[in-house]
Amino acid sequence: MNKRIVESYKKKLETEEGYLVKCGASLRIALCYPNTHGIGMANLGLHTMYELFNKIPEVSCERVFLPDDFEMREYENQRTPLLSLETQTPVKDFDVVAFSISFETDYLNMARMLQLSQIPVWSKDRNHFHPLVVMGGAASFLNPEPIADFTDVIAVGEGEILAFQLVDAIVENETKDEILLSLARIGRGFYVPSLYDVIYNADGTVFDYVPKEAGVPKRVGRAVASANPKEGTLRRAIKRKETEVVEFLMNQDVFAPSTAVWSPKAEMGDRLLIEISRGCSQGCRFCWAGYNYYPPRVVPARDILAKASQWRGKTNKIGLVSTAVCDHPEISTILSELRRMEYRISVSSLRLDQISEELLDALVESKDQQIAVAPETGSDRLRRVINKNLTNDEIVDICGAVFDRGMLTVKLYLMVGLPTETYEDLEEMIVLVERIKDRMLEAGKRFGRAGKIIPSLNGLVPKPNTPFQWDAVCDEKELKNRLKWVSKNLSKIPNVEVRAMSARIAHEQALFSSGDRTVAKVIEAAARLRGNLNEALRETGIDAAFHTSRNRSYEEFLPWSIVDSGLSFEFLKTEHEKSQEALSSKPCPAVEKCTTCGVCPTTWLADAPVGLVQLQSLRTPHGLTVGV
Ligand code: SF4
Numbered sequence: 001m002n003k004r005i006v007e008s009y010k011k012k013l014e015t016e017e018g019y020l021v022k023c024g025a026s027l028r029i030a031l032c033y034p035n036t037h038g039i040g041m042a043n044l045g046l047h048t049m050y051e052l053f054n055k056i057p058e059v060s061c062e063r064v065f066l067p068d069d070f071e072m073r074e075y076e077n078q079r080t081p082l083l084s085l086e087t088q089t090p091v092k093d094f095d096v097v098a099f100s101i102s103f104e105t106d107y108l109n110m111a112r113m114l115q116l117s118q119i120p121v122w123s124k125d126r127n128h129f130h131p132l133v134v135m136g137g138a139a140s141f142l143n144p145e146p147i148a149d150f151t152d153v154i155a156v157g158e159g160e161i162l163a164f165q166l167v168d169a170i171v172e173n174e175t176k177d178e179i180l181l182s183l184a185r186i187g188r189g190f191y192v193p194s195l196y197d198v199i200y201n202a203d204g205t206v207f208d209y210v211p212k213e214a215g216v217p218k219r220v221g222r223a224v225a226s227a228n229p230k231e232g233t234l235r236r237a238i239k240r241k242e243t244e245v246v247e248f249l250m251n252q253d254v255f256a257p258s259t260a261v262w263s264p265k266a267e268m269g270d271r272l273l274i275e276i277s278r279g280c281s282q283g284c285r286f287c288w289a290g291y292n293y294y295p296p297r298v299v300p301a302r303d304i305l306a307k308a309s310q311w312r313g314k315t316n317k318i319g320l321v322s323t324a325v326c327d328h329p330e331i332s333t334i335l336s337e338l339r340r341m342e343y344r345i346s347v348s349s350l351r352l353d354q355i356s357e358e359l360l361d362a363l364v365e366s367k368d369q370q371i372a373v374a375p376e377t378g379s380d381r382l383r384r385v386i387n388k389n390l391t392n393d394e395i396v397d398i399c400g401a402v403f404d405r406g407m408l409t410v411k412l413y414l415m416v417g418l419p420t421e422t423y424e425d426l427e428e429m430i431v432l433v434e435r436i437k438d439r440m441l442e443a444g445k446r447f448g449r450a451g452k453i454i455p456s457l458n459g460l461v462p463k464p465n466t467p468f469q470w471d472a473v474c475d476e477k478e479l480k481n482r483l484k485w486v487s488k489n490l491s492k493i494p495n496v497e498v499r500a501m502s503a504r505i506a507h508e509q510a511l512f513s514s515g516d517r518t519v520a521k522v523i524e525a526a527a528r529l530r531g532n533l534n535e536a537l538r539e540t541g542i543d544a545a546f547h548t549s550r551n552r553s554y555e556e557f558l559p560w561s562i563v564d565s566g567l568s569f570e571f572l573k574t575e576h577e578k579s580q581e582a583l584s585s586k587p588c589p590a591v592e593k594c595t596t597c598g599v600c601p602t603t604w605l606a607d608a609p610v611g612l613v614q615l616q617s618l619r620t621p622h623g624l625t626v627g628v
Pocket of ligand 1: 294295296587588589590591594595596597598599600601
């Protein structure tokens with residue numbers, strides 16, 4: 001055992017509260033986050049899975065992180081196998097190694113952590129003495145194929161329901177093969193890559209996935225946590241003053257994901273993080289999170305405020321995690337109660353069209369957050385292409401409302417390389433930033449100071465399960481030129497500080513998000529070669545452009561189709577066609593009886609409690625039936 005690593009881990013534990021060491025549990029799970037402790041502890045998904053696994057009596061769950069620089073040197077120099085944080089047990093001695101992966105860029109770190117653990121990276125090289133390797137997290141239902149060959153089982157969907165099903169299957173079956181087959185046969189929620197043959201066409205595209213065993217589904221359905229009220233249903237019930245319905249929806253026993261381990265030295269570690277809603281109704285066509293968490297659901301204010309009250313003795317900072325904070329039907333109650341408790345409030349993201357006066361007031365009062373807003377582009381036409389239904393005039397007005405409160409610095413998220421983008425569109429981006437800067441200076445006169453506009457430029461990476469899934473990423477040289485042109489012109493504007501992503505990073509992301517199973521070879525090699533992707537591509541002979549720079553036809557079998565997200569082909573195709581004509585679409589209403597995108601009518605939501613996410617009219621325990 002390497003003493004210096006153990007000391008480093010113990011020092012980290014000394015700064016934390018709330019972690020668990022369960023003795024005598026029959027099933028030991030190493031919950032791995034493929035990044036360092038400081039970053040991982042800011043991830044609510046990790047906290048959630050840690051809490052859920054440890055709630056199960058048979059399970060003891062410990063955390064494992066990518067070592068920081070000092071620890072990595074120690075691991076490599078001493079050839080110490082990777083250890084868990086809580087008890088410094090070798091990861092290879094656990095029964096289950098479960099990765100929680102939110103970003104495909106962390107795939108390299110996943111492979112690196114298996115290598116450090118001295119566990120064979122390829123699932124075919126492992127036997128029944130090795131731990132079961134599981135992958136979960138948002139990346140798992142976007143496109144798990146690039147790491148399918150590393151993984152025994154992939155949890156496709158939301159952890160609140162899958163954690164328990166996984167443990168049941170492990171406890172109730174004898175051998176690894178039996179566990180995998182029983183999980184695969186559930187039909188949704190668990191994808192076992194080794195139980196499928198992938199058939200390729202002569203041109204290298206995927207022809208089909210063929211299950212090897214009876215009862216294994218052709219496609220694996222996404223599992224959706226269905227105990228939370230649908231956002232639109234709750235909003236309408238409140239608006240119509242349907243008291244009984246509102247009470248029924250708000251009094252369900254829902255799980256409110258929140259900080260499980262207090263870790264003040266980590267990023268965002270000095271605040272209570274709590275998820276207030278999941279999914280976004282707007283349907284921005286580039287946004288994988290929006291589509292992959294359909295339908296939007298909420299945690300009732302009651303549960304959020306109860307947790308906030310419990311934690312107030314420990315911290316006066318709270319981070320509300322949501323893709324659309326102001327869409328929460330009870331946001332006024334949540335904000336006013338949190339302010340009454342004297343919390344300093346921050347939010348994970350702000351949607352421009354729904355920033356309310358009271359949220360802005362709360363953010364200004366807390367002085368805890370730089371406001372970041374996302375116009376995405378400077379062209380009203382391009383904003384219709386991506387289905388972000390805001391105009392430049394509205395964006396300037398919203399930024400003005402921020403400046404008028406004395407917050408004179410804003411960060412602007414902007415994208416380059418959007419479908420149908422021209423240099424005229426990019427010129428409009430410069431004009432928009434200039435207008436926002438002028439509005440900031442105008443407000444600044446009243447406060448006797450000037451602020452800063454910080455445009456953050458990213459290249460668009462078309463994501464699976466979005467309407468842009470058929471599109472190539474903008475050519476690397478062209479993307480580089482466009483990013484350079486925009487950066488150069490924005491830099492000329494006073495009080496503007498540009499930050500730009502490299503075109504290379506966009507292409508790396510595209511490879512990991514849109515690749516098929518063959519891309520695993522690149523990931524394994526790059527992890528071995530300390531992240532050198534170019535060398536890994538040379539060694540493996542994989543052509544990255546085949547995966548990233550090719551417009552796919554509607555007829556092509558997409559590698560990520562093995563996961564059935566619930567979004568219908570027709571819906572995504574129509575959205576894609578509308579984008580080419582700059583036509584916008586209505587948001588997801590998140591109410592009963594909607595069948596627009598295909599998610600709600602699909603079978604896995606039919607198991608949900610009545611009135612929460614089902615399509616039937618709403619029936620409360622009191623027998624009241626309400627069509628919504
Ligand atoms: S079916 Fe309708 S309510 Fe359900 S997620 Fe799709 S658009 Fe939203």
